[in-house]
Amino acid sequence: MRLRVLFFLAFFGSAALRPCRATTLVRLSLEQLSQASTHVVRGHAVRQESRWNPEHTRIVTLTTVAVDQVIKGRGASTVVIEQLGGTVGHIKSYVPGTVRFFPLTDYVLFLEPSASNPSRFLIVGMRQGAFRIYRDAMSREERVIEPLGKFLSSSRRREAPAKTAAPTAPLAEFRQQVAEAVSTPLAIPSGSMFPVAINSTEPRGAGRVRVMGRVISTVYPSPSAVIPAGSSIEGTAELVADVWTIRWTELSVRGARVRISATSEQPRGSSLSGKVFVVSVR
Incomplete structure (x- = not known):
């Protein structure tokens, strides 16, 4: 409306x-x-x-x-x-x-x-x-x-x-x-998609970094769930053959943490910080 x-x-x-x-x-x-x-x-x-x-x-x-x-x-x-x-x-x-x-x-x-x-x-x-x-x-x-x-x-x-x-x-x-x-525990259904911007990264050894980001717009993955803008998301990125593969593992909504499984890719080049992805939950 x-x-x-x-x-x-x-x-x-x-x-x-x-x-x-x-x-x-x-x-x-x-x-x-x-x-x-x-x-x-x-x-x-x-x-x-x-x-x-x-x-x-x-x-x-x-x-x-x-x-x-x-x-x-x-x-x-x-x-x-x-x-x-x-x-x-x-x-x-x-x-x-x-x-x-x-x-x-x-x-x-x-x-x-x-x-x-x-x-x-x-x-x-x-x-x-x-x-x-x-x-x-x-x-x-x-x-x-x-x-x-x-x-x-x-x-x-x-x-x-x-x-x-x-x-x-x-x-x-x-x-x-x-x-x-x-x-009720938060559940993010498979197939949910939401935009994420990476805020920061932390080294975790050769070719590995911890990735922290924020959801940049509110989405409604089901009639009983909502992911507000500003929710935090974490994962780990690995550099293989000049491509960063980010495996997202955790989403935090208003302090409630939920495990997720999603993957994003980014060619090696500039810093991952500031990059925007559409995360699709498996």
Whole structure:
């Protein structure tokens, strides 16, 4: 689905509507959300601020979330979530797919560090990674709302929305599903392909080097697996007949290590560092 970022510009009392950029939103399973996240937390927004980025090219909104419970990752009392869009002065930037945080409302959030500022977090899958919590008016049971559905906000914390068109699930059941997804070993199916750039090498004897690289774009090898950009990969390269043969043996996704078997080749010449390959898992 193509999503357009629209800027609403107010100038001398009139508004102009302009497209800014395009984004592709990939539908993620709960397993993929859990694997791609470094942190999964329950929390509620306590502060929000919109500002220009340092280059003054786009507006970002920073939301400070008080963490009530940590489901995955290291504990922290607060996290700062960065999203594109917001309002600064008379300029409003709206990005479809971003999360609107309601006051006095709890969420289960799937988070990953921002590449531009690791002290901040992004929501994995944009709106898909924010599950709103409410308390059912009849049963008083806490439930979560499917984030891609539409719903109306409630003015009181943990109470049910006035109307919902999205499926819901008991919070306890949802948390159990997340715990199972987090604890399930990562499996990379045969035939998976992903682009890798070599970061560095270390000598391991005559004609042998250890090779370390990074996945340079996110791929989804199966409905239950994801390899985020930035995941590390390791292997060993051997020089035979003026050709480097790289045998990739290990992939690390958010700290979870998985054994793989894949081979790449590069003619002898310049350094392997910086070279880009498409790795195909056997």
